[in-house]
Each structure stands twice: as C-alpha cells, then as structure tokens.
Amino acid sequence: MPTLADTNVLLRSLQRAHPMHAEAWRAIRLLKRRGDLFIVPQNIVEMWVVATRPVAQDGLGISPPAASAYLDRFKRFLPLMPDTPEVHEQGSNS
Secondary structure, eight states: OOEEOOHHHHHHHHOTTSTTHHHHHHHHHHHHHHTOEEBOHHHHHHHHHHHHSOGGGTSOOOOHHHHHHHHHHHHHHSOBOOOOHHHHHHHHTO
16 A cells, blocks of 8 residues: 655654654665655655754754755655645545
8 A cells, every 4th residue: 555654754764863763764664665655745845844944943953955865865765756636635545
C-alpha cells in the first residue's frame, strides 16, 4: 500500500541525537524497500521550514545549503509525487 511519508519522521531521521532517530530511519528503509513510501511537495516545504528555523524557535538550525542538500537526498531516495487531489483521495481511503 502506498504510504505518504510523515514530515516529522523525515525530520527525526536528520537528528542523530534525537531518541527516535534510529527508529525513524528503520521505518523509512523498511517502507522504501517495500516500494511503498513517497513524498509530496508539502513534505519539502515543511522540512525546509523546520530545518532552517533556529533551534531557539523549535527548529533544527540547519543552514540553507545543508538543508537543500538533505532535501535533494530525500528527493533522490523517495519518489516525489505531485500534490494532486488524487493523492489526497488515496490517502483518505487508507
């Protein structure tokens, strides 16, 4: 079954010191191996906002160039599906 990646799981996979880091990566790899995991443009926007926001404001404090590199890796690693009404309908039927 196709699964839309949760942005929080993707963000946890970037935070090596976070207690959920290893579990986030395990989930991502498992669903990727099954061919079931994808992202949409909204994931990219949310990740950028949180990744580049200062730590003092509940962000990750990652520089824009580093955040861009992380996002490029995710886009190469996971299929980027268009943000269409069909994607939303599929998600609400699961």
